[in-house]
Amino acid sequence: MTSIGLTPSLRMTYASPIEAELTRLSEDLGHCPDLVARYPMRWLAIQLLEGDALLQAEVERLGGSVASEALAASRMRLETHYGEDLDVAMVDQRYRFVHDLAAQALTRPKTPSLTMSDRVDRIVTNRWLGIPIFLGLMWVVFKLTTDVAAPFVDWIDAVLTGPVSHWIISLLSITGLSGGWLESLLIDGVIAGVGGVLVFIPVLFSLYFALAILEDSGYMARSAFVMDRLMHRLGLHGKSFLPMIVGFGCSVPAIYATRTLENERDRILTGLLVPFMSCSARLPVYVLVAAIFFPTMAGLVIFGLYLTGILVAIGLGILLKHTLFGNELPTPFVIELPPYRLPTLRNIWQQMWERTAAFLQHAWTIILGTSMLIWLLLALPVSGEGGFAETDVDQSAFAAVSGVVTPVFAPLGFGSWETSGALLTGFVAKEVVVSTMIQVYNVPGEEEEEAVATTFGEDLLAIGGSFVSATSDALKAIPSIIGINLAAEEDEQAPDGLTGAIRQGFDASSGGHGALAALAFLVFVLLYTPCMVAVAAARQEFGSRWMWVSIIGQFVIAWLAALIVFQGGRFFL
Amino acid sequence: MADLTIALAGNPNVGKSTLFNALTGKHQHVGNWPGKTVAKQEGKLIIEGKHLTIIDLPGTYSLSAHSPEEEIARNFIVCGRPDAVVNVLDAANLERNLYLSAQILETGAPMILVLNMTDVATARGLQIHPEVLSTRLGIPVITMAASRGQGLSELKRLLATLARTPREAMVGSSVCA
Amino acid sequence: MLQKVLQALEETQGPVSLDELSRQLELDVGVLEGMIDFWVRKGKLKDSRLAACAGGCGNCNPGAQGCTFDRGRPRSITLT
Ligand SMILES: Nc1nc2c(ncn2[C@@H]2O[C@H](COP(=O)(O)OP(=O)(O)OP(=O)(O)O)[C@@H](O)[C@H]2O)c(=O)[nH]1
Ligand SMILES: [Mg+2]
Numbered sequence: 001m002t003s004i005g006l007t008p009s010l011r012m013t014y015a016s017p018i019e020a021e022l023t024r025l026s027e028d029l030g031h032c033p034d035l036v037a038r039y040p041m042r043w044l045a046i047q048l049l050e051g052d053a054l055l056q057a058e059v060e061r062l063g064g065s066v067a068s069e070a071l072a073a074s075r076m077r078l079e080t081h082y083g084e085d086l087d088v089a090m091v092d093q094r095y096r097f098v099h100d101l102a103a104q105a106l107t108r109p110k111t112p113s114l115t116m117s118d119r120v121d122r123i124v125t126n127r128w129l130g131i132p133i134f135l136g137l138m139w140v141v142f143k144l145t146t147d148v149a150a151p152f153v154d155w156i157d158a159v160l161t162g163p164v165s166h167w168i169i170s171l172l173s174i175t176g177l178s179g180g181w182l183e184s185l186l187i188d189g190v191i192a193g194v195g196g197v198l199v200f201i202p203v204l205f206s207l208y209f210a211l212a213i214l215e216d217s218g219y220m221a222r223s224a225f226v227m228d229r230l231m232h233r234l235g236l237h238g239k240s241f242l243p244m245i246v247g248f249g250c251s252v253p254a255i256y257a258t259r260t261l262e263n264e265r266d267r268i269l270t271g272l273l274v275p276f277m278s279c280s281a282r283l284p285v286y287v288l289v290a291a292i293f294f295p296t297m298a299g300l301v302i303f304g305l306y307l308t309g310i311l312v313a314i315g316l317g318i319l320l321k322h323t324l325f326g327n328e329l330p331t332p333f334v335i336e337l338p339p340y341r342l343p344t345l346r347n348i349w350q351q352m353w354e355r356t357a358a359f360l361q362h363a364w365t366i367i368l369g370t371s372m373l374i375w376l377l378l379a380l381p382v383s384g385e386g387g388f389a390e391t392d393v394d395q396s397a398f399a400a401v402s403g404v405v406t407p408v409f410a411p412l413g414f415g416s417w418e419t420s421g422a423l424l425t426g427f428v429a430k431e432v433v434v435s436t437m438i439q440v441y442n443v444p445g446e447e448e449e450e451a452v453a454t455t456f457g458e459d460l461l462a463i464g465g466s467f468v469s470a471t472s473d474a475l476k477a478i479p480s481i482i483g484i485n486l487a488a489e490e491d492e493q494a495p496d497g498l499t500g501a502i503r504q505g506f507d508a509s510s511g512g513h514g515a516l517a518a519l520a521f522l523v524f525v526l527l528y529t530p531c532m533v534a535v536a537a538a539r540q541e542f543g544s545r546w547m548w549v550s551i552i553g554q555f556v557i558a559w560l561a562a563l564i565v566f567q568g569g570r571f572f573l
Numbered sequence: 574m575a576d577l578t579i580a581l582a583g584n585p586n587v588g589k590s591t592l593f594n595a596l597t598g599k600h601q602h603v604g605n606w607p608g609k610t611v612a613k614q615e616g617k618l619i620i621e622g623k624h625l626t627i628i629d630l631p632g633t634y635s636l637s638a639h640s641p642e643e644e645i646a647r648n649f650i651v652c653g654r655p656d657a658v659v660n661v662l663d664a665a666n667l668e669r670n671l672y673l674s675a676q677i678l679e680t681g682a683p684m685i686l687v688l689n690m691t692d693v694a695t696a697r698g699l700q701i702h703p704e705v706l707s708t709r710l711g712i713p714v715i716t717m718a719a720s721r722g723q724g725l726s727e728l729k730r731l732l733a734t735l736a737r738t739p740r741e742a743m744v745g746s747s748v749c750a
Numbered sequence: 751m752l753q754k755v756l757q758a759l760e761e762t763q764g765p766v767s768l769d770e771l772s773r774q775l776e777l778d779v780g781v782l783e784g785m786i787d788f789w790v791r792k793g794k795l796k797d798s799r800l801a802a803c804a805g806g807c808g809n810c811n812p813g814a815q816g817c818t819f820d821r822g823r824p825r826s827i828t829l830t
Contacts, residue, residue, distance in 0.1 A: 006657050006683030006735070009711025012675055038652055043636075043680045052637060054644075091788055092752040095781070098675050099751065102668035105705045109698030118769075125767075221824035225765055232764035242798070246823050253820040260798040260826065332762040334771055334786070336825040634784060639791065669780030 012097040014090060017081045021074040022046060028070035034062040049074065050087045117339040121222065125337075130226035137219070138306060141210040143299040145203050146287060151473035152202035153287070155466050160195040163459040181388065185375055188442055193371025196438035197363055197431045200284035205356055207280055211249060212351040216343035220245060225335050236317045240270045242335075244313065247277030248306075249355065251530040255537040265325050268542050269317065272550055275530045276313040278306045280359070281430040285525050288434055292499050293506070293518040301519070305526050312527060312557065362429065370425055370432045374398060374439055393440060412524065412559065413510035413517030413566040423524065429531040441501040513570055520566035527558035576623040577736055582650055582677065583661035584670050585632025588689040590614075591719040592661060593629035596729075601629055608632065611642050613649060620729060623736035628655065634669075636676040651680050657735060659728070661687045664694040664701050664716070678710070686714040687728065692721065751777075755785045756794060759829055786827055798826045 013019060025048065026041035035044065039055075047055050048071050060068045075086070082089045124133055165187055172183050214220045227241040240261075247254035254274040261267045286305055290298035377398035381391035393399060394417075402421030409415040409423070418440040426433040454462075503514055510517035529535060529551050539547040581589045585607030594601050597616025602609045614629040630649055631642035638644040650658055660677055662670035667688070677684060686706060688694075694701055703714040713731055717724030758775055772779045789795040 006685060006712055007681070008678050008684055010709055011678055011681075040651065040679075040681045043651065046679055047637070050637065054638060088752055088792070094672065094675050095751045095785070098668060098671045099781075101671055101675075101706070101709065104709065105702050106667050107700035107702070113698045121769075224824050225767060228765045242823055242826055246820055257820060257823055260796070260828070332759050332829065333765055334759065334827040335765050335767055336827075337767045337769065338824075634787070666778065666780040668778050669784050672781075672784060 012094065014093050017078060018049065018086075018090065018093075021049065021078055025049070025070060025074045029059070029063060029067055032063040032067055035059065035067070038062075046090070049078070050090050115339070117218075117337075120340055121337065124219070124222050125226055130222075131230060134223045134226055135307070137214070137223075139299075139303050141207070141214075142303045142306065144210055145206045145283065146290075146299045146302060147477040148474045149202040149206045149287075150291070150477070151470035153199055155470040156201065157199045158466060159463050160191060160199065163454075163463060164195075165191055166454070166459070167456075181379065184379065185372065188378075188439065189372050189375030190368065192438050192442050193374065193435035194363055194368050196435045197284060197367050198360075200287060200431075200434065201356065201359075203283055203287050204280055204359055205352060207283060208249075208352045208355045209348065211355075212348040213343050215351070216341075216347045218338045218340045221335065221337050225337060228335075231314065231317070234314060234318055236314070236321055240266065240273065240317065243270055243274055244277045244310075247274045247279060249280055251275050251277070251279045251534040252537050255534060255541055258541065268546055269320055269325050271538060271542050271546070272320070272553065273313040273317050275534060275550070275554060276309045276316070276527060278309045278526055279430070279530055280355075281362075281531065282525055284431060284434045286522055288437070289502075289518050289522055292502050293515045301522070305522055308523065308561075309526055312561070316557070359431075362431065366429050367431055367435055370428055371435050371439065374421075374425065374436055377401065378439060393442075398440070408559075409524075410509075411567070412520050412562040413513060413570075414506060414521045414524075416505055416509040418505050419509070419521060423528070426525065427529055427532065429533075430525065433525060437502065438498060441498055441505065510566070513566070513573070516566055516569040516573065519569070520562040523565050524558045524562040527561055528554050576625065577656040577732075578626045578628065578653070579618075579732065580628045580630055580649055580653065580655040580658050581661055582630050582646055582658050582673070583632060584634055584663065584666075584673060587632065587661050587663040587670065588719045589632065589661045590629055592659075592687070592689065592717070592725075592728075593627060595719060595722065595725055597627050608642065611645075613645055618729075618732070620733045620736055623733075625732060625736065628653075633673065635673060636680070650677060650682060655682070657683045657685055657732075659685045659687055661689050661719075664688040664691045665697055665699060667694075667699075667701065684710075684712050685728075685731065686710070686712060687717050687724070688714065689717045689719050689724075691716045691723070692718040752785055752788065755782065756789065756829070759795075759827075790827070794830060796828050796830050798823065798828075 014022065022042060022045045025045040029035050029044060030041050035041075038058075044055065044059070048059065056068075056071070059071065078086050123129055168186050168191070169183065172186070177183070211220075214223070224241045224245045227244075231240055242260070243254045243257035246257050251274055254277065255271055258267045258270045258274065261270060283302070286302045287298065290301045294301045378393050378396045379388055379391065380397040381388065381395055382397050382400045383395045398421055399417045402417040402424060405424060406415045406417050406420045409420055414420075418437070421440055422433045422436040425436045506517045506521070507514035535547060535551060538550050542550075581593055583589050586605065586609075590601040590603050590610055593599065593614065593616060594603065596618050599614075599616045601614055608631075610629055610631045612631065616627045616629070618625040618627050628649060630646040633643040633646040635643070636647045636650065638647045649655070658677055660674050662674065674684075674686065686703075688701055688703060688706075691701065701716065703716050707714040715724055715727050715731065717728065719725070754775055755771075758771060762771075766774075768779060768782065772782045775782065777785075786795060786797070790797045
C-alpha cells in the first residue's frame with residue numbers, strides 16, 4: 001500500500017431538524033472568507049448550535065451581523081423542537097452515537113471482573129458489617145492516639161517543666177529580672193498555659209496521622225457512605241454525614257461544608273449537629289482528664305466520648321426532623337468512592353504537618369492570649385493579704401469571676417471555681433480548657449526539689465535520651481492496640497502536684513465521686529459550644545438567630561447529659 | 574523544515590506523553606494523574622529521512638474548551654491543521670474516550686486512532702475489536718501499550734507510509750485567535 | 751441517555767455510590783462521570799468538589815484553622 005486514507009468516512013448524523021440547520025448555517029457562514037480560512041464549517045456550526053460562547057464571539061467579530069443573525073435564526077427555528085435544551089439534545093445524540101460505536105467495537109465480559117476495591121467494598125460497605133467496621137477502626141484510632149502518643153506527651157512535659165523552665169529562670173536571673181511578676185508570667189502563665197497545650201501535640205499528631213491514613217486510603221469516603229446510609233434509614237435524609245466527617249478534625253470547616261447541602265433546612269439542621277462531632281481540639285482535654293481518673297482505660301473512655309457525640313447528633317437529628325424541621329423531601333446524592341490505595345508517606349506527612357501547623361498557629365495566638373489573661377486574673381487579688389502575683393489563687397479575680405457560675409455546675413459534680421473557670425474559657429477554644437486547668441491547679445509552694453545545677457549540654461543530652469526512651473515506649477504500646485500487652489505495667493507513680501490537685505478538686509466538688517464527676521465533665525466538654533470561631537461561622541452561615549439556638553441548645557444538652565452521667569452514676573454506684 | 578506535523582490528542586491521563594516520549598526520545602512529564610501536560614510540546618521524529626514534528630497536547634474530554642488547557646488542545650486540532658491527529662484512547666475506558674473522537678471526527682481532520690492501555694483492558698476482560706472501528710470510521714486503528722513499547726513500531730510504519738504519500742496542498746495554515 | 755442520569759438521581763433512595771449508579775444505568779463509570787460533568791456545567795447537578803468551600807477554600811474561612819481539614823471530605827454530587 002502506498003497511500004492511506006486518514007479522512008474519516010463516517011460522520012455522525014444528528015436528528016433531521018438539527019442536520020437541516022447545520023447545513024443551512026454552514027452555508028451561511030461559508031460566505032465569510034475569514035471564517036472559512038480558520039474553521040471547518042460543519043464543526044463550527046455544530047459548536048455554535050451547542051452554544052459555545054467563545055466561538056460565538058469569534059463569529060460576531062469575523063462574520064459581523066450577517067453571521068450572527070444566521071446563527072440566531074437557526075437557533076430560533078430549533079427552539080420549537082428543543083426549547084432551551086438544544087445543547088442537551090446534541091450532546092445526548094453524540095453520546096448515543098458513541099455508545100453504539102463502543103457496543104460494536106467492544107465485548108464486555110459477561111460477569112464483570114471484580115477489582116480489589118470492589119471486593120473490599122463488599123465487606124466494608126456491607127449493610128450489616130459497615131457500622132461495626134467503622135466503630136472498630138475508630139477504636140483503633142483512639143488506642144493509637146492515646147497509647148502511642150502518651151510517652152511523647154510525658155517527654156514534652158518533662159522538657160518544658162524541666163530544662164526549658166530552668167533556662168528561662170536562669171536567663172531571667174542573668175538579666176536580673178528573676179523572682180518577680182515577669183517570672184511568674186512566663187512560668188505560670190506562658191509555660192503552664194501554652195506549654196500545657198503543646199504537651200498534647202503528639203496526641204494530635206497521631207490523630208492526624210490516623211485521619212490521614214483513613215482519608216488517603218479511601219476509607220473515609222466509605223465511612224461517610226455507610227453512616228449516611230444509616231442516617232437515611234433512621235429518617236435523616238440528606239448527605240449530612242459528609243460535613244460531619246470533617247467535624248472530627250475541626251468544627252469550623254465542617255460548618256462551612258454544609259454549604260454543599262442543597263436544602264436550606266438540611267443545611268441548618270446539619271449545622272446544628274456538626275458541633276457534636278468531637279473535634280480534635282477537645283482531644284487534649286479528654287487525654288488529660290482520662291489519664292488522671294481512668295489511667296487503665298483512657299482509650300475506651302475517649303472512644304466512648306466520640307461515640308456519644310455521634311449518637312447525640314443522630315438522636316437530636318431525628319428529634320428535630322420530627323419536630324422543628326418537618327418532613328422534608330430527601331436529597332438524593334451520589335458519592336464518589338475512590339479506589340482503595342496504599343497511602344503515600346508524602347501525603348500523610350503533608351496532612352499531618354499542615355494540620356498540626358494550623359493547631360500550633362492557634363496556640364500562639366488564642367491560647368497564648370487567654371493564658372496571659374488568665375494569669376493576670378489569677379494574679380490579681382480581690383481579697384486576702386497577697387499582693388499582685390503573690391496572691392493565693394483562691395483569692396484571685398479569676399476565682400471570683402468563675403465562682404459566679406459555679407452553682408450551675410454543682411448538680412453535675414464539678415461545681416468548683418477551677419472547673420467552672422476552665423469551662424468558661426473553653427468557650428473561646430477547647431484547647432484553652434487544658435491550659436486553664438493547668439494554670440489554676442498549678443499548686444504553688446512545694447518548689448520542686450532545687451534541681452541539681454545542670455549545664456545546657458547536659459540538659460540537651462537528657463532531652464535526647466528521654467526522647468529515645470519515649471520512642472521505645474511508644475513502639476511497645478503499638479501491640480497493645482490489638483490487645484497484646486508487651487510493656488510490663490509500670491508501677492504507678494505517686495500522683496504529682498497537678499494530678500493530685502485535679503483529683504482532689506473533683507473529689508471535693510462531687511462529694512467523693514471524683515471519677516464520676518470527671519466523666520460528667522468530659523461529657524460536658526464534648527457537647528457544649530466548640531469554640532468562638534465555630535460560633536462566628538454558624539452566625540455567618542445561618543444567621544444570629546440560629547447561632548443562639550445552637551449555643552443555648554448545646555449548653556442545655558451538655559448540661560443534661562452531664563447531669564444524667566453524674567446523678568445517674570451516683571444512683572447506681 | 575518539517576515534512577509532516579502530527580498532533581497527539583486525547584483524554585487526560587491516557588498515555589499521550591508516554592507515547593510522545595517514546596516517539597521523540599524527549600522526557601515529558603509522565604505520571605498517573607490527569608492534567609500533567611498543560612501546554613503544547615514539540616518534538617522531532619525522523620523516519621526514512623523525513624522530518625516529522627510531533628506535538629503533545631494537553632488532555633481534553635471534549636472540544637468544547639471548558640478550560641485553558643482544553644482550549645490549547647482544541648485550537649491546535651481545529652486550526653493548527655496538523656497532517657494527522659493521532660487520537661490516543663484509553664482502551665479500558667473506551668466509551669468515554671470515544672466521545673472526544675466523535676468530536677474530532679466532526680472537524681474532518683485526518684485522523685489515526687491509537688487504542689492505548691490494551692494491557693489494562695485485557696486484564697479487565699475487555700475484548701477490543703479495532704478492525705470494527707477501523708471499517709466503521711474509515712481510518713487506521715492501532716492497538717498499543719505505550720508504557721511497554723507495544724504497538725509503537727506499527728504506528729511508526731504507518732507514519733512512514735504517510736510521510737511517503739504526497740500531501741495535498743493545505744488551504745493556508747491559519748491559527749485561531 | 752443524559753436524562754436518565756437525572757431521573758435515576760431523582761428516584762434514588764438514600765446515598766448511592768458512583769459505581770452503584772453506573773451498574774444501575776448500565777453505563778461505564780467513565781461515561782457516567784462525563785455525563786455528570788455535563789449536568790454540572792448546565793447547573794442541574796452540583797459537585798461538592800467545585801462548590802464554594804471545597805476547592806479554593808478562599809474567602810469562606812475567616813480566621814479558621816480549618817481549610818486543611820476540609821480536604822478529607824469525600825466528593826458528592828447532588829441535584830440542584
Ligand atoms: N498500564 C499502562 N499504563 C500506561 C500505558 N501508557 C501509559 N501508561 C501510564 O499512564 C499514565 C499516564 O501517562 P501520561 O503519558 O502521563 O498521560 P497523558 O495522556 O500525557 O496525561 P496528561 O498529560 O495528564 O493528559 C502514566 O502513569 C503512564 O506510565 C499503557 O499502555 N499501559
Ligand atoms: Mg501528558
